[in-house]
Amino acid sequence: MDFTYFSTHQSDVATQFGQHIELTVITLVLAMAIAVPVGTLISRFPILYTPLIALFGIIYTIPSLALLAFLVVYVGIGRTNAIIALVAYAQFILVRNVVVGLRNVDPIVVDAARGMGMSPLQIMVKIKYPLALPVILGGVRIAAVATIAVATIAALIDAGGLGQLLFEGINNGNNSEIEVGAAAVSLLAVLADIFLRVVDHFLPASRAGATH
Amino acid sequence: MPAISFTEVTKVFDAGKNTGTDSGRPAAVRDVSFEVEQGQFVVLLGPSGCGKTTLMRMVNRLIEPTSGSIDVEGREIHDIPVTELRRHIGYVIQQVGLFPHMTVAQNIAVVPKLLGWPKSRTEQRTDELLDLVALPPAEYRKRFPRQLSGGQQQRVGIARAMAADPAIMLMDEPFGAIDAITRTDLQDELLAIQRKVSKTVIFVTHDVEEALRLADRIAVMRTGTVVQYGRPVDLLTHPADDFVRALLGTNDVFRQLSLVPVRAIMESGQLSAGKPDITVQADQNVRAALAVLIAHDVQEAAVVDKSGKTIGRVTLQRILDEGAHEVAEARAPDTGT
Numbered sequence: 001m002d003f004t005y006f007s008t009h010q011s012d013v014a015t016q017f018g019q020h021i022e023l024t025v026i027t028l029v030l031a032m033a034i035a036v037p038v039g040t041l042i043s044r045f046p047i048l049y050t051p052l053i054a055l056f057g058i059i060y061t062i063p064s065l066a067l068l069a070f071l072v073v074y075v076g077i078g079r080t081n082a083i084i085a086l087v088a089y090a091q092f093i094l095v096r097n098v099v100v101g102l103r104n105v106d107p108i109v110v111d112a113a114r115g116m117g118m119s120p121l122q123i124m125v126k127i128k129y130p131l132a133l134p135v136i137l138g139g140v141r142i143a144a145v146a147t148i149a150v151a152t153i154a155a156l157i158d159a160g161g162l163g164q165l166l167f168e169g170i171n172n173g174n175n176s177e178i179e180v181g182a183a184a185v186s187l188l189a190v191l192a193d194i195f196l197r198v199v200d201h202f203l204p205a206s207r208a209g210a211t212h
Numbered sequence: 213m214p215a216i217s218f219t220e221v222t223k224v225f226d227a228g229k230n231t232g233t234d235s236g237r238p239a240a241v242r243d244v245s246f247e248v249e250q251g252q253f254v255v256l257l258g259p260s261g262c263g264k265t266t267l268m269r270m271v272n273r274l275i276e277p278t279s280g281s282i283d284v285e286g287r288e289i290h291d292i293p294v295t296e297l298r299r300h301i302g303y304v305i306q307q308v309g310l311f312p313h314m315t316v317a318q319n320i321a322v323v324p325k326l327l328g329w330p331k332s333r334t335e336q337r338t339d340e341l342l343d344l345v346a347l348p349p350a351e352y353r354k355r356f357p358r359q360l361s362g363g364q365q366q367r368v369g370i371a372r373a374m375a376a377d378p379a380i381m382l383m384d385e386p387f388g389a390i391d392a393i394t395r396t397d398l399q400d401e402l403l404a405i406q407r408k409v410s411k412t413v414i415f416v417t418h419d420v421e422e423a424l425r426l427a428d429r430i431a432v433m434r435t436g437t438v439v440q441y442g443r444p445v446d447l448l449t450h451p452a453d454d455f456v457r458a459l460l461g462t463n464d465v466f467r468q469l470s471l472v473p474v475r476a477i478m479e480s481g482q483l484s485a486g487k488p489d490i491t492v493q494a495d496q497n498v499r500a501a502l503a504v505l506i507a508h509d510v511q512e513a514a515v516v517d518k519s520g521k522t523i524g525r526v527t528l529q530r531i532l533d534e535g536a537h538e539v540a541e542a543r544a545p546d547t548g549t
């Protein structure tokens with residue numbers, strides 16, 4: 001491995017590493033903001049499950065480069081384009097896990113909550129979401145790693161991030177730059193995975209052994 | 213004022229979904245009317261599918277009656293906001309349904325929290341209840357449900373239902389999934405708790421022995437209707453029909469006597485002066501009292517409570533009357549049925 005590029009371009013690499021994290025975090029936050037209500041709606045009205053999951057499934061199978069290129073037509077190049085594509089990709093995994101997580105909450109427990117006088121909203125906030133959280137977070141973990149991977153390609157449409165190192169390195173025949181880029185992306189994916197596993201470990205439902 | 217009164221309560225599941233009012237389905241509960249007095253322990257007894265759970269869950273509106281009305285403490289249940297109604301009625305089920313992501317203390321604190329109790333009061337109440345159900349607070353407060361045995365979980369379930377000190381408790385086969393020995397322990401504890409705090413309890417079971425041990429009143433149910441409602445001893449001595457007779461196993465006199473506590477047939481007053489001082493415990497069963505009388509060759513014995521205080525007397529004549537009555541009832545030809 002040749003990491004000489006890193007010693008000469010430390011601040012560039014750091015900037016792109018930061019951009020990549022930013023892109024991932026923004027994507028996941030927006031994606032969750034959509035997936036949680038959509039998943040909740042589906043668990044309320046199960047008839048929506050098949051059509052919506054089919055739709056997200058189709059989006060999920062579109063090659064990322066094709067989707068990014070397609071979006072250029074409507075929103076031009078840059079970060080917005082990348083974020084829209086990444087958020088759309090993440091829906092399949094996230095919505096599915098929200099639905100499964102909520103569906104797996106023991107109906108007996110919900111019945112007990114109702115019998116004790118919790119309102120439907122209180123049951124959602126205090127019982128269903130906390131109990132579904134480990135499964136939902138499992139979805140976030142998979143989506144995070146997938147987003148980090150796809151986000152490298154987004155460098156092609158000027159969205160920044162570690163992909164720049166890879167494509168620049170390929171264009172300039174700079175092997176060290178490619179290796180530094182690849183190592184950095186891998187490192188980020190592994191760190192995200194570990195981070196979310198640690199978070200999961202501290203969830204009340206996981207600590208109590210409530211789900212597994 | 214009765215604590216709970218059922219007036220012509222009927223439940224037909226899916227009623228009205230088809231055209232017309234009669235959906236063609238049999239009623240799960242049909243035209244049930246009876247009253248539960250304050251502080252009474254009422255057992256709904258009957259075979260599987262007879263409508264016990266359905267009748268009970270209508271009280272806290274987990275199931276809506278198709279027709280009829282239910283009054284709780286003099287108010288029709290639909291005149292009370294549903295969450296408020298439920299927060300003031302304790303609810304315990306066979307599957308316990310503890311919240312798995314909350315500790316024992318958090319589980320018990322749910323209703324007090326909903327009612328906005330201050331934290332210190334809730335904490336004090338939690339410890340008090342854990343003591344009451346024989347789970348030392350220091351050891352159990354911070355445990356999660358997964359770290360408890362089935363019997364311990366049900367104890368927490370009962371403590372949770374009692375948290376905000378509801379006047380009424382609904383208990384649906386709370387000991388149904390628990391082994392026989394633990395079940396007897398829990399029944400004893402429940403009786404002890406009931407003597408201390410005297411709540412109005414509706415308790416569902418299909419276990420006859422459990423019903424006879426616990427009940428002040430038993431409502432025997434069959435295919436959606438209450439066929440007899442009365443004191444256990446009355447059901448044993450005057451079963452309304454063959455169904456009740458068969459359900460309670462009225463044919464075996466000794467078994468019956470062993471299920472009735474002495475306090476149920478106790479008479480008031482002291483022993484006649486000069487008689488030897490034979491005593492029986494009020495909580496002992498009549499069969500054991502009979503053994504004592506026979507062993508000492510006496511006609512009567514003093515009935516004492518746990519502290520040894522005399523609270524009445526039990527006579528051989530009364531026991532024989534009870535027994536003879538049962539034999540007569542049991543041997544009576546099936547007139548007209």
Ligand SMILES: Nc1ncnc2c1ncn2[C@@H]1O[C@H](COP(=O)(O)OP(=O)(O)OP(=O)(O)O)[C@@H](O)[C@H]1O
Nearest residue numbers: 225226240258259260261262263264265266267418
């Ligand atoms: N949600 C429901 N929808 C349709 N039918 C129901 C529903 N709940 C209960 N029933 C029917 O109503 C009748 C009474 O049921 P219920 O659960 O009250 O019986 P139970 O006496 O509690 O029986 P068990 O001792 O087995 O618990 C049964 O025939 C049952 O199939």
Ligand SMILES: [Mg+2]
Nearest residue numbers: 264265266384
């Ligand atoms: Mg039942």
